[in-house]
Amino acid sequence: MRTRLAVAVIVAAALLWPHAAGAQADRPLVYAQNVPVTAMDTAGATIGTVYPAGYEAMFLIYDNLVAFNDKMELVPQLATEWSVSPDGRTWTFRLRRNVTFHDGTPFNADAALFHLQRQIDPQTNRANRPLWDPLGGAGTVRKIDDFTIAITTERPYGPLLNTLAHGSGGVVSPTAVRRLGEGFARAPVGTGPYAFERLETGTELVLRRNDAYWGGRPGYPRIVLRHVPDPTTRIALLQSGQVDVINLIPPENVAQLQGNPAIDVISRPALRTFGFAFNLNRRQFQDVRVRQAFNYAVNRGPVIKAIFKDFATPIDSPISPHSVGYVPVGTYPYDVDRAKALLTEAGWRPGPDGVLRRDGQAFEITLLTPIGLLPKDIEVTQAFQNFLRVIGVRATINRVEPAAFWDFLRVPPDRLQWDMVLFGFNPSNGDGGYHLASLFESNPSRTGPPKVWNFTWYSNPRVDQLLNQAEGTVDPARRRQLLGEVARIVWNEAPYVWLYAENVIVAKRKEVKNVEVLPVIFTILRNARP
């Protein structure tokens, strides 16, 4: 008897357990992401930690002056038209009228200037410096009238619009920033189609419809960005209808999802390129022959076929074919003999156990990889470890959780704890110059962390010079030439074992319309409607 009562109580409790997104009218749009959103300030060093979730949230909360559309073309958003002066240094923007921030304050030139100055000043914005530094220095931002501003740069800056369209170009409410200070990152205020409602760190972010949105009524009463780290769970939730959109789908599950009539799979070649970065502070990696040998030791074809199910392409440049400024610069075909020959030339000889030795020291290295942050990270690392074994290098794998991964990269050279690390960079402003500069421009100082993502500590004055020139060139053809030269040098110096560019794969339920997936990895839900 008592047992039966207990059973009844437990069953009742379980049934009353809150269901996720039940069948109500006015359902929110639920987007399950592989990493959580933790901060949403367009200015700030925390952006990198929550890639791409943080940016995807910010594209909903903020508007930019100009934005990328589905085809990576630059279109007006908070700026309605613009022009550039003949000397290429002054850009004049006319601003959209009758736009208010979520806190009711008006958007105007003062707000735009506040935002721009905040991003340009390295004291208030420590992230994405290569995008904003060119607007600093002797550059100015000026108010012409209440709805016109002018940006003058020290030198002509070709990708200025790309910078404004970047995730860090979201316009913030000056009133809210002044009021909240540090807390703004967790209670952001913009002009975008969805306003911040609440954040449960590590679990979900809830945004509500901005009824006063200038661009028309947004499609959903709410958008929920939910952190679901496990891909099997994301897929299960999508198939059962509990979430509407999911990101980072493992290639092996694509066929299964494509076979489901209720689900659409979106796959687009992305701008992100992957490789294993060398820690160039390690003596054994300072010989270019060793680095090239590692490049010849990898058979990229089978990796792409077996691990990515062909949802990736081998690269022939450090940057993706779809980035601005791309030029094909070379290949490293799979050639184990050549790899071994190069290593012998560099002084390494196989020992009795097959492992290479030089001066009595065995060639043993550590490979760092995150778990589940980058597509197929563990599998690729294991495959790479195996390729190294074949040429006589013994590698051990160190795995870290996504949240801790970036901390292992952004440290001064004497604090690097790895020999090689898997890394993929996505130039989210679409620009190859930005990509090359972020990874290969010399770091200003060896006592602090890398300036951007040059954690290999690669340094080549010629490359720096060319990058500098390219930045100041507005003519696309000339720029491509300069960037091509940089790419060629870097490719041959091989600070990375170059791998592939993957497709970004996102899935959604059929009834959700206007989900845009950009080649810069981001899923844009601004225009989504049921």
Add this chain to the structure above:
Amino acid sequence: MGPFALRRLLLLLPQALGIATLIFVLFRLVPGDPATIVAGPGATQEQIETLRRDLGLDRPLWAQYVRFLGDLARGDLGTSLSLRQPVTQVLAARLGPSAALMAASLALTVILAVPAGVAAAVRPHSAAAQAVMGASVLALSIPNFLLGMILMQYLSVRWRLLPAAGTGGLAFLVMPTLAIAARLVALVSRTTRASVMEILGEDFVRTARAKGLAPRVVLYRHALRPALPPIVTMIGLQAGYLLGGSIVVETLFAYQGLGQAMITAVSLRDYFLVQGITLLYVVGFLLVNLAVDLSYAAFDPRIRYA
């Protein structure tokens, strides 16, 4: 409440203190400098030193211990560095799902195992009894996460009956519960069978039957009660398995309870959260053992006044 129960309850305070001390000692055994580990690889020396001061790690060990106890008494378990929340908040959020899972597993066990064990005791050589005993041998040989994956493969992937993973309503509870309960059902049904069989051979049962009482009445009203202590003991002994099993099964099913939080916390080196969850588990274990001990008093009057 008899003297036994009273004594048992009074033991709680020193036991709690003992656990707190044990956990304190355990978490200071970390090789390496705790401040550096907690701060993470990207921290500057300055940040590490600030953290060391904030956490009181620069004070002598006894001072840290006193502070630790004081914090505990106030209900302050520190802050989870990975989730940026007070540990108590995380515990509160994750306790519900885990409790539901454990309660469901226990309920399922009692509902299935006790009747099965009784039936096997009453007719020891029937096909049903053999089946039950055979199945329980198998159930004891399958780790819960393996069983969970098999269930996932059939119930979710093949037949689309249940969601493969996640937390939420009843549907998400079914497979995790089955995965954990299987072993419990096996052990409890065996214990029930053995215990009931022993009681059924006793004189007083024969007397009851001779008096003309219906077999079912004899069984449930007279035989089952004295058969309960070993069954309850067995359930109590499995409390540790229930807690430990929930860690693995929750992780398998991405079920957002305490167990899954603990594994994430371990991989993120979030020591305060690991410590907090461990504390909660150990306290829970303690309370279950207490409940088991007190239930002996309820069953057997002789113990009540011991």
Add this chain to the structure above:
Amino acid sequence: MRRRLRRLLRVPAIVGGAALVAVYLAAGLLAPWLTPYDPDEQDLLAALQPPSRAHWLGTDDLGRDLASRTIAAARIDLAVVVVGILLAMVIATPVGVLAGFVGGRTDRALMTVSDAALTFPSLVLAVVLVSLFGAGLRSVILAVALTAAPALARLIRSLVLQTAHLEYVDAARALGAGSGRLLARHVVPNIAGRVIVYTTLMGSYAMLTVTALGFLGLGVQPPAAEWGNMLATTRTYLGTAPWLLAAPGAAIVGFIFGLNLLGDALRDLFDPKLLWRP
């Protein structure tokens, strides 16, 4: 002695269980010669193949032969369990014998420390130990040892308590036998049988712990083959490559089943009443 052995061999469960366990031990010892392929050898173009003539149990996500990996994993899993339990015995035996034999304050002190470990559910303790000392082989062995030792110590203690005060032991003591001699010639041989039985049963708990830690990513790390971490990969491919479940799964179940069979039957047999028959 020989009579006892013959009696043991008449019980089918003991023979069956022992045989099964023996097969595993043989597989573990002979693994390097039994594996058809190198367990670490990758063949990316043959990744995720179902069982075929070339690969009897199929291949995993990196094209490694599943049969070879399962056999290689037997070696690692068994080694960890054996070393872990041995370590537990090394720790528990002196503690239990001292506590039971000497009694008094020593007993209380030793049992307090031992019981302290028992306040933790064993997997919780294992996870905590791994979190403190880092994932990997050594931590798993330590976790196995420290979760098995307290119960083993308590058991040895109660067995010693039973034995130390039996009549013939008292007689030997009265005849002037010293403690050491008593221990070595009377106590230990009498309890050895049952200790071995319980150690067998602990072996199956240990295997559950090792594979659970491996599954959680806290145990033996890939690319080393271990049944638990192989099952972790299985999870990702459950919908697309279900054969990944079969080999390591069956391996674990078979071993634990055999060990349980053996241990249960031995326990039923080594009842005290039987042992004390001269």
